[in-house]
Amino acid sequence: GDRPTREQIIEMRRYMLLYLKQLVISSSGTQEEELQGILNYLHTVHEDDNLIDILDMTVNLLSEHPRTMIPAFDRRLGLRTVFKLLASSSEMTRLQALKLLGFFLQRSTVKRKTDAMQPHNLFSLLADRLLLHPNSFTMATYNVLFEILVEKVSGLVVEKRSSEITADWKIENPAMIKVIATLLRHAADNIHLYDIKLRFLDDLILLASASRENRRTILQMSVWQDYLFGLAYVYPAQEIQVEITDRVFDLLKILLHHAIKYEYGGWRVWIDTLSILHGRITKEDYYRKVNKIVESMKDDDENELKPPVSPTTLSGSQTPIDEQAASTPTRSTSSRQVFKTNQLPPFTISEFKYSSMHIRLLHNVFDSIEVDVRLWRS
Incomplete structure (x- = not known):
């Protein structure tokens, strides 16, 4: 049959x-x-x-x-x-695997979670596995990762959450912040990635605004500032990039104000943040410098491909001047040799100096402090 x-x-x-x-x-x-x-x-x-x-x-x-x-x-x-x-190459399989992980973490005791995840640093491995498909980071994947972050895993795979963040939402697995930030930093910029970045920053702002414990949890993470600055744009070229950078500074304002106001030695967090921001700006300037060198070499290569115009005799033979010019290496040849031998300018952290982003960060924190002082005086 x-x-x-x-x-x-x-x-x-x-x-x-x-x-x-x-x-x-x-x-x-x-x-x-x-x-x-x-x-x-x-x-x-x-x-x-x-x-x-x-x-x-x-x-x-x-x-x-x-x-x-x-x-x-x-x-x-x-x-x-x-x-x-x-x-797996199937997004649905990866999403259901994340749901499986999420329910395990959500329903496990603190000891079981710690014994299962920490010895082999499985949260870092989680980011590595998801980076096997860097161009498939979708809003559905982000939503599942965020559910694991706050341990509110649902049985459905959705593009948009129906529940709103409230004061009882707690950051239960703070290492997921690093996982999500790592995926966003390694994915190629496009309109969908911008939407995920905005959603992630908005969610963190809501979590930080809703609970003092959430703010303290983020502040206790190692180099949390680096994850946030990695989402911002030092030299934004589009309006959406400016909007994302604004969100980053809004979140930094909330966290740094909490550190200075409530945490013992919170001013140290402020100093660390300025230093990490300086390193981020220095690295961005270095990348821009290297890109200029590469572009310059490309321009020189294009000029070399053009046929040279040289004076010739009636019989078409070269003059002695032409022979000398032909044997002289060009600037682009030496530049390519430098590039091929990895002799690019080394990356070094320059001496600290205030940039516009440093000034902006200080203004935000000072404004928060001034608001508190005015309320205290009144």
Whole structure:
């Protein structure tokens, strides 16, 4: 007879998975072995069409039955399967793998989370795995990463969140800020990336404004200023880049004002921020200098390709002057040699000096302090 159609096969798989799910949750004491079988399948099968429904069932098991499934997932090293799936070329597979990670972190105790993620620095590995597909960082991916940041993971994959950030939203996994910032810094600039940057900065501003604990959590991160300055533009060329840079300074204003007002030794955070900003500006100036050198070499190469106009005799032979000119190396030749031997000008941090961005940062913080002083006097 005729073979079943694709739709019929999918329908049969759906019923089989419903039966398997009921078998897992209804049996007593065998959930761990059956979960191991599911993880083995996810780890060894590489066809995304054969993975997505199994992966969706696993996500549902962790979200609906955390008491039994989370410890079993941890003992069976389910995170290895998650990081294998993050290398998939299918965005839906990667999103469901992130959901799996999110439900595990959300329903785990602090000790289990720490023991699972910190020994091998898995948050950094998470960024590395997602960077295997740097041009596929979409708003849906960002939303799942943000859900993991605040541990409010939902079962749906959405482009736009329906819930608004409130005062009870806490930053539970601050390392996710570095993960998201790293992905944004390595992705190519385009209109979609600008939207994600604005969304990320707006969310951080709302989180920082809503809770003192959130501000303290960000301030306790190592070199958090570098992640924020990496999102800004020292020399913005478009209006949207100016808008993104404004958001960065709005967030810095909130955090630095909190550090100076509430934290012991908060002025040190201010000094560190000025230093990190100086390094960011120096590096940007260095890149601009190198780009000018490369452009200059390209212009010289184009000039070399043009046929030289030299005086010739009636018989067409070269004059002695032409022979001397032909044997003289040009400036572009020496420039290419310098470039090929990696003898570009070395990158060094120049002596500190105030730039327009430093002045802007100081003005923002001073304005906040002056507002507090006026309120105190009144």
